[in-house]
Amino acid sequence: xxxxxxxxxxxxxxxxxxxxxxxxxxxxxxxxxxxxxxxxxxxxxxxxxxxxxxxxxxxxxxxxxxxxxxxxxxxxxxxxxxxxxxxxxxxxxxxxxxxxxxxxxxxxxxxxxxxxxxxxxxxxxxxxxxxxxxxxxxxxxxxxxxxxxxxxxxxxxxxxxxxxxxxxxxxxxxxxxxxxxxxxxxxxxxxxxxxxxxxxxxxxxxxxxxxxxxxxxxxxxxxxxxxxxxxxxxxxxxxxxxxxxxxxxxxxxxxxxxxxxxxxxxxxxxxxxxxxxxxxxxxxxxxxxxxxxxxxxxxxxxxxxxxxxxxxxxxxxxxxxxxxxxxxxxxxxxxxxxxxxxxxxxxxxxxxxxxxxxxxxxxxxxxxxxxxxxxxxxxxxxxxxxxxxxxxxxxxxxxxxxxxxxxxxxxxxxxxxxxxxxxxxxxxxxxxxxxxxxxxxxxxxxxxxxxxxxxxxxxxxxxxxxxxxx
Numbered sequence: 493x494x495x496x497x498x499x500x501x502x503x504x505x506x507x508x509x510x511x512x513x514x515x516x517x518x519x520x521x522x523x524x525x526x527x528x529x530x531x532x533x534x535x536x537x538x539x540x541x542x543x544x545x546x547x548x549x550x551x552x553x554x555x556x557x558x559x560x561x562x563x564x565x566x567x568x569x570x571x572x573x574x575x576x577x578x579x580x581x582x583x584x585x586x587x588x589x590x591x592x593x594x595x596x597x598x599x600x601x602x603x604x605x606x607x608x609x610x611x612x613x614x615x616x617x618x619x620x621x622x623x624x625x626x627x628x629x630x631x632x633x634x635x636x637x638x639x640x641x642x643x644x645x646x647x648x649x650x651x652x653x654x655x656x657x658x659x660x661x662x663x664x665x666x667x668x669x670x671x672x673x674x675x676x677x678x679x680x681x682x683x684x685x686x687x688x689x690x691x692x693x694x695x696x697x698x699x700x701x702x703x704x705x706x707x708x709x710x711x712x713x714x715x716x717x718x719x720x721x722x723x724x725x726x727x728x729x730x731x732x733x734x735x736x737x738x739x740x741x742x743x744x745x746x747x748x749x750x751x752x753x754x755x756x757x758x759x760x761x762x763x764x765x766x767x768x769x770x771x772x773x774x775x776x777x778x779x780x781x782x783x784x785x786x787x788x789x790x791x792x793x794x795x796x797x798x799x800x801x802x803x804x805x806x807x808x809x810x811x812x813x814x815x816x817x818x819x820x821x822x823x824x825x826x827x828x829x830x831x832x833x834x835x836x837x838x839x840x841x842x843x844x845x846x847x848x849x850x851x852x853x854x855x856x857x858x859x860x861x862x863x864x865x866x867x868x869x870x871x872x873x874x875x876x877x878x879x880x881x882x883x884x885x886x887x888x889x890x891x892x893x894x895x896x897x898x899x900x901x902x903x904x905x906x907x908x909x910x911x912x913x914x915x916x917x918x919x920x921x922x923x924x925x926x927x928x929x930x931x932x933x934x935x936x937x938x939x940x941x942x943x944x945x946x947x948x949x950x951x952x953x954x955x956x957x958x959x960x961x962x
Contacts, residue, residue, distance in 0.1 A: 493627050494532045495619075496556040497523055498548065498578075500563060500570035501538035504892035511948035513540050513677045514687050514735060514767070518591065518615070518705075519562055520665030525616045528663045531623050535669040538574070539567065540676055545577040556582055557626055560611070560619060562591035565868060568890030575606035586632060588622065590615045595704040596870035597888050598640040602647055609633050609641035613705055614656055614692075655707055659692065660717040664724055673729060677948070680941035681763040681789050682732035686725045690718050690751055694739040696771075697807040699872035700796075700834065700865060710743050715750040719758065726760055733763040742770045745779060752782040764788040769832065772815045780818070784825045789938075791822060792830035798851030799844035802837055806873075816855055823858070828936050831857035835919060836865040836912035838876055838904055845915040849922050858936055862919040863895045864912060867902055877902045884909060 499516040516537055523533040534556075538548045559578050563571035571594075575587050590611040594601045598610035609632075611618040618638040625632050633641040638653030656662065667673070673684035690713055692706040725731040742748045755762065764783075769792030783791070793815060796808055803809045819829050833848055852860045867874040869888055877883060881904030885891065893899055898916070900909040924930070937943050 493557045493623065494534070494554040495523075495526060495558045495560065495623060496552060496554065496578075497533060497535045497560045497562070498571075498574055499535070499537045499539050500545070500561060500567050500574045501541070501543050501548075502567045502570045502892050503542075503544070504894075511677055511945050512679070512767075514737065515540075515665075515667065515670050515673070515676050516562060517665055517687050517689060517737065519560070520667055520670065521662060522560070522616050522619050523666035523669055524663040525620055526623060527666055529620060529623075531627075533666065533669060535666070537670055538570075541671060545570070545574040548574065549577065549581055556585055558623060559585055559587045560615075561587065561589055563589070563593050563890075564591060565593045565866075565887065565891050566894045567892075568593045569892055572604055572606065572890075575604070579606045586626075588619070590619075592702060592705055593869070593890065596702060596868065598649075599647055600888055602640065602642050609639055612638050612640060613653060613707070614638075616662065617656065618653055655693075655709065655711065657711060659711055659713045664721050667729065673731065677945065678735050678767060679765060679790060679945045680733055681765075681939050683939075683941050684729065684731055685733040685735055685765075686729060686731040687735050687737050687767075688718070688721065688725075689713075689737055690741060691738050691743070691747075695743070696740070698796075699806045699876075700837070700868070702868040702870050704870050706739065710740065712744060712747050715747065715754055718751050719754040722755065722758070722760075722762075726762075731762075733765060735765045735767040737768050739768060740771055741766060741768075742774050742779060745774060745776065749779060749782055752779075752786040752788075755786040756782065760787075762787045766791040768792070769794050769830070772818060773810050775818045777821060780821055780825060780827070784827060788827060790828040790830065792832060793819070793857075794832045795851075795855075796832070796834045797837060797840070797844065798833075798848040799840070802839045802844050805839035806837055812851060819855055819857055828859070829857040830859045830861060831855055832861045832863065833919070834863050834865050835916045836900060836907060838865075838873060838881075838907070840865075840907055840912075842911060842915065845912075845919075849915070849919045852919065852923050853926070858932065860919075860923045861896075862916060862923075864898075864900055864916055865902075866891065866895060877904060880904055 497519045519535050526533050534554050536548050536551050561571050586608045588609045589601050589607050594610045595612045601607050601610050621636050633639045637651050639650045673686055693710045764787045772793035822829050867877045881902050883902050885901045900912045
């Protein structure tokens, strides 16, 4: 039996969203488990190949019995378009949606005729059970945990699927089904680059963060299993850089240090990019020492706001003075530090947003990313806007411009669109138009691939600095 798994292409992404495109790890995990049980899979990564919904039809090599399409809030419009095209091309073939955005709005996704079911949350075991049902001729979705589906036009919600407890039991992702690591994009000091997950989940309660896939409980792979995958990546794919995609790599400091020790012992001379950032208030000097020895060249901190009242509002209270100290220590070791901030959070005012900008300047990371608050469906932020504010964008339908599109998504209280745009653009100007800032950015580039990434990412950065508030 044959399954096609699709990562759709969003043609509207730009800047950082376009410069950083990681392999679809979730689809690769699903395909690996299915292949291990004898099912035939093809992954079509239309995103990295730049394939429209009609163009990807030419890439299909097998007659599909089931079609799976994964999407984020950015690729959701493209996912719907892809589903329509595939439904027309393969009439009667069930189409199953999955990924962060459909998992947040399953009932709304099912309002589309081209979507038959949604696999909510972690989908490896769910897709395996659906495939087995199809092969055995049983009812495709009835009673399968984690599935919400349509039955004669009625939406049926099955019980949630339990989280995968033993992550070591999963086969390594089926990267052989992807176009090749060298095609993907991130800030690459060495190439080829491969993604890596050492754990799943995040226990923190940030109001703006969606946890519909991995949920709120940390589950970690054993350090031995992690290093075994790294060995496999190096030996089979000649990988030279690892991008760690954990939501919270250093939640368990001892676990993080064990993994770094094993990498140090291997002496692979890998470059390591903490792509999703690490928890800033759970870093100690020993962790930084081990990171440096293991080859970590870039870390990021999600700081979001420097205003104490807004910190409490979003349920993310960090020790800002400690972060300054950790940032200096990392930079002294030659590790590039990114800091991420959110402009226009609920509770923000002109004063609080300026406080965040002033802190970013004082912190002086190598790169500061300023994002406009995006109310992801399924989050407390979304619910608060739904109850007390006004959406300016239908986020349920997807946001193709991504997180850096000069787009304000809501208004609430005295927080309005013009105010948020003013301080969003001001943040970029205040941080980057300073003596020596651009020279420092250029000095941090150590490879041709980094230069290419910098070029692709920088256009939106300059645009954000130069566009004045209308």
